[in-house]
Amino acid sequence: xxxxxxxxxxxxxxxxxxxxxxxxxxxxxxxxxxxxxxxxxxxxxxxxxxxxxxxxxxxxxxxxxxxxxxxxxxxxxxxxxxxxxxxxxxxxxxxxxxxxxxxxxxxxxxxxxxxxxxxxxxxxxxxxxxxxxxxxxxxxxxxxxxxxxxxxxxxxxxxxxxxxxxxxxxxxxxxxxxxxxxxxxxxxxxxxxxxxx
Numbered sequence: 001x002x003x004x005x006x007x008x009x010x011x012x013x014x015x016x017x018x019x020x021x022x023x024x025x026x027x028x029x030x031x032x033x034x035x036x037x038x039x040x041x042x043x044x045x046x047x048x049x050x051x052x053x054x055x056x057x058x059x060x061x062x063x064x065x066x067x068x069x070x071x072x073x074x075x076x077x078x079x080x081x082x083x084x085x086x087x088x089x090x091x092x093x094x095x096x097x098x099x100x101x102x103x104x105x106x107x108x109x110x111x112x113x114x115x116x117x118x119x120x121x122x123x124x125x126x127x128x129x130x131x132x133x134x135x136x137x138x139x140x141x142x143x144x145x146x147x148x149x150x151x152x153x154x155x156x157x158x159x160x161x162x163x164x165x166x167x168x169x170x171x172x173x174x175x176x177x178x179x180x181x182x183x184x185x186x187x188x189x190x191x192x193x194x195x196x197x
Contacts (some may be wrong), residue, residue, distance in 0.1 A: 001185055001189055003024050003026055003041070003185060003189065004027045004040070004041045005167060006029050006042065006051070008051055008054040008058070009047060010080075011044045011046060011174065012028065013046075014171075014174060015173045016028060016182075018172075019180075021057045021178055022178050022182050022185065028162070029041065032059050032064075034079060035067050038057065039189040040074065040075065040164075040184060041064065041073070043080030044077055044079070045105055045171050048079035048082040051083060060164075060178050061098060064100075065098060065100070073100075073164035073165070073189045074101075075167070075188070076167045077168050077170070077171060078135065078136075079166040081140070084099075084100040084165065085103045085104065087100075087148070088105055089107070090107050091196070093169060100165055102147050103144065103147060104141045105138045105141065105167075106138055108136050108137075110134055110139065111136070111138070116133075116134060116136065118131055119131075119153050120132075121151045121158065124149075125183060125187075130175075130179065132153065132158065133170055134169070134171075135171060137169045137170060139169055141157075146161065146162050146163070147161070158170060162186070163188075166184060
């Protein structure tokens with residue numbers, strides 16, 4: 001299984017290490033051509049506006065959207081969740097997203113860096129709570145038809161999936177818990193590979 005991690009800005013190294021720890025082939029994606037042959041793509045946390053500008057500069061929008069139409073799975077974490085959302089309720093003027101997942105997100109909904117926190121989350125599909133790390137995190141305000149809520153925190157949606165798309169508003173890569181990386185690879189990416197076969 002070959003999984004790309006968008007390596008333009010943010011916590012991409014941690015995702016690569018987590019993927020390698022579960023035996024997946026991880027690729028640091030810095031150019032659109034490196035998406036070829038990837039069964040899945042992780043868009044990491046970081047600064048959503050900075051990542052968006054770099055994606056635009058390097059021509060990633062059309063490439064990622066095209067590969068998704070071919071069946072590539074995508075997981076957005078924190079800023080990545082903003083970048084794959086169809087709607088950003090408080091987006092900056094001209095802020096662009098990939099529009100892949102039918103959700104509406106609110107940027108920095110939990111406050112500033114100093115308001116970062118950890119919380120145990122009941123995630124559907126996992127047998128024990130997952131320790132979510134929230135850093136200047138968004139939350140998901142609403143989901144469209146076909147989008148399944150995987151986890152909530154204090155009544156706010158923090159994890160969802162729809163077919164081969166997944167979004168988490170926290171940072172699984174900053175923990176030692178590899179269950180969500182395994183879930184992405186074994187369920188979403190494997191399903192995308194079968195659908196594309």
